Amino acid sequence: MLAVHGSYCHGEDQLIIQGCSGSAQMAEPRDTVVLAYSGGLDTSCILVWLKEQGYTVIAFLANIGQKEDFDAARKKALALGAEKVYIQDVCREFVEEFIWPAVQANALYEDRYLLGTALARPCIARRLVLVAKEQGARYIAHGATGKGNDQVRFELSCYALCPSIKVIAPWRMPEFYQRFPGRRELMEYAQKHGIPVPVTPKAPWSMDENLMHISYEAGILENPKNRAPLDLYTKTCDPATSPDVPDELEIEFEKGVPVKVTNTRNGVTHRSALELFMYLNDIAGKHGVGRIDIVENRFVGMKSRGIYETPAGTILYHAHLDIEAFTMDREVRKIKQGLSLKFSELVYNGFWYSPECEFLQHCIARSQQAVAGTVRVSVFKGQVYVLGRESPHSLYNEELVSMDVQGDYEPADATGFININALRLKEYHRLQSKVSTKQDE
Numbered sequence: 001m002l003a004v005h006g007s008y009c010h011g012e013d014q015l016i017i018q019g020c021s022g023s024a025q026m027a028e029p030r031d032t033v034v035l036a037y038s039g040g041l042d043t044s045c046i047l048v049w050l051k052e053q054g055y056t057v058i059a060f061l062a063n064i065g066q067k068e069d070f071d072a073a074r075k076k077a078l079a080l081g082a083e084k085v086y087i088q089d090v091c092r093e094f095v096e097e098f099i100w101p102a103v104q105a106n107a108l109y110e111d112r113y114l115l116g117t118a119l120a121r122p123c124i125a126r127r128l129v130l131v132a133k134e135q136g137a138r139y140i141a142h143g144a145t146g147k148g149n150d151q152v153r154f155e156l157s158c159y160a161l162c163p164s165i166k167v168i169a170p171w172r173m174p175e176f177y178q179r180f181p182g183r184r185e186l187m188e189y190a191q192k193h194g195i196p197v198p199v200t201p202k203a204p205w206s207m208d209e210n211l212m213h214i215s216y217e218a219g220i221l222e223n224p225k226n227r228a229p230l231d232l233y234t235k236t237c238d239p240a241t242s243p244d245v246p247d248e249l250e251i252e253f254e255k256g257v258p259v260k261v262t263n264t265r266n267g268v269t270h271r272s273a274l275e276l277f278m279y280l281n282d283i284a285g286k287h288g289v290g291r292i293d294i295v296e297n298r299f300v301g302m303k304s305r306g307i308y309e310t311p312a313g314t315i316l317y318h319a320h321l322d323i324e325a326f327t328m329d330r331e332v333r334k335i336k337q338g339l340s341l342k343f344s345e346l347v348y349n350g351f352w353y354s355p356e357c358e359f360l361q362h363c364i365a366r367s368q369q370a371v372a373g374t375v376r377v378s379v380f381k382g383q384v385y386v387l388g389r390e391s392p393h394s395l396y397n398e399e400l401v402s403m404d405v406q407g408d409y410e411p412a413d414a415t416g417f418i419n420i421n422a423l424r425l426k427e428y429h430r431l432q433s434k435v436s437t438k439q440d441e
Contacts, residue, residue: 032056032083033139033168034132036124036154039073042143044080044195045186046170050141051081055168058082060131062124063089065211067234080195086131091211094123095273099212102347103316104256104371105340105364106324109348112294113306114313116213121150122352125157132165141168146177149299153350160353205232211277213290213310224295224305235281235309239288239382246380247283248387251319253375256368258316264376277312284311288382299349318384319375327371327393336367 033050037043037059050057059077063070074085098119101107107115132140140158144150146169155167170176180186189195205219214235220226230238252260261276262269263283270276284290290311298304325333339360346357373391377384399407 031139032058032135032137033141034058034060034086034128034135034137035082036128036140036142037061037073037077037082037085038143039068039076040143041183041186041190041195042171044076045180045189045193046141046143047077047080047082048189048193048195049170049176050168055139056083058131058135058137059085060128061085061087062127063087063091064094064120064124065091066209076196080193084135088127090123090127092274094120094211095277098123098352099277099313100257100273101361101364103258103313103320104368105343105360106317106321106337107340107344107347108317109344110294110296112292113296113308113348114213114310114317115344115347116210116308116310116313117150117208117215118153118348118350119212119352120210121153121350122157125154126161128154129158129161129165133162139166139168141170144169144171146172147298147300147302148304149348149350152299153352156350157353207234209234211281212313213308216307217304221305221307228293228307232307233291233309235311236285236290237288239291242288242381243286246378246385247287248376248378249280249283249315250374250376251316252373253320253323254372255365256320256324256371258319280312280315282311283379284315284384285309287379289379289384290314291382315377315379315384318386319377320371322386322389323373323375323391324368324371326389327373327391327395328367329395332367336364339363339367 031054033055035043035047035050035057037047038061047057047059059082061068061070061073061077070087074087077085102115102119109115109118128140131137142151142154144154151169151172155169158165158167180189205216205221208215216228216232221228248264250260250262250264251258252262258273258276260269260271261279268279270279290309290313291307292310293305293307295303295305328336343357343360343364346352346354346360351357370393372393373389375389376387378387379385397407399405400409
């Protein structure tokens with residue numbers, strides 16, 4: 001991994017970049033742009049197009065867990081005219097500093113989406129800004145479309161981390177999108193400039209992958225009535241043909257974060273964050289866990305259809321939800337659920353580095369102090385089943401709740417409890433009856 005300058009404050013999950021205040025002057029020997037490069041059709045064409053506009057282009061590619069031939073991508077970018085190519089492995093920080101806070105929050109956008117892409121963007125943007133600072137670049141560029149969420153996520157993150165940075169977004173520039181109104185024109189440009197881009201009719205949709213998930217959208221998927229082809233999925237097996245024997249896992253949490261996973265069938269254990277997460281990806285993928293097909297509300301105001309595979313994230317969502325309910329006070333959890341809803345919305349909309357999101361992360365982390373223990377789950381045929389749980393901080397009192405033991409509870413007290421709660425209902429319906437009678441007269 002190439003070195004970058006800057007420092008991280010892990011306690012606050014806040015990046016400090018020297019020389020990136022709004023009033024700071026960045027080195028400007030020439031107009032240099034750092035391009036968030038993927039190696040695909042769009043960013044390859046954008047790289048060449050930026051050079052045509054007179055920019056010196058530095059390509060930045062984050063290894064965030066996607067299946068990619070990074071050496072081939074580096075050679076391709078250099079062949080297309082990139083001055084330098086930075087390829088950096090961000091997988092570990094992605095898990096520890098972005099996925100884990102989402103697990104603590106039980107983050108879920110619109111009740112179904114586990115935010116795989118939304119969490120990856122601020123992680124990538126952080127490194128993108130660091131490279132720009134190191135290289136004295138005044139500009140960063142990306143290949144996100146003008147209709148999607150990613151343009152917002154990338155740019156809000158970059159502006160928050162380095163207010164003086166300037167962003168080039170070709171898909172929002174008339175001179176670019178009028179020149180390339182469709183894929184055909186982009187392909188013709190690629191052929192003219194010797195850009196090798198493998199595009200086959202077998203995959204007429206766009207994909208975006210990282211360690212947490214993979215998303216599929218556009219192309220034939222834009223019609224929400226169309227069923228996704230069976231060969232679309234790449235991270236998970238078809239649940240119908242998955243193994244007939246489940247895997248049972250014990251997942252241990254400390255402060256709401258998974259710290260250990262053990263497969264009770266074979267004794268395999270993982271403790272490090274990255275290894276643990278990758279192992280859960282493998283197990284969930286083998287059993288077809290983590291598939292969803294949804295229509296969601298983009299931040300920019302339109303509905304879009306997305307298909308997602310989030311294997312490990314799905315297991316952890318169910319396990320954490322269970323241990324949290326087991327160890328957290330009822331009223332605290334109600335407040336925390338509201339915070340989680342807002343946190344999910346902020347992450348989806350690109351406000352990871354906002355003061356309100358930072359505040360929410362502190363609140364949610366505080367709520368997790370006693371969320372510790374072990375959850376046992378079965379992973380089988382596309383589903384995650386909770387089998388049991390134990391915790392040193394459990395608020396569950398077996399004697400108190402038992403139907404066979406009275407414990408420190410007087411059943412007769414429930415009569416007064418019910419009567420007090422019934423008072424409001426009785427009065428409401430008594431008055432409603434009066435109103436109805438007058439209306440009938």
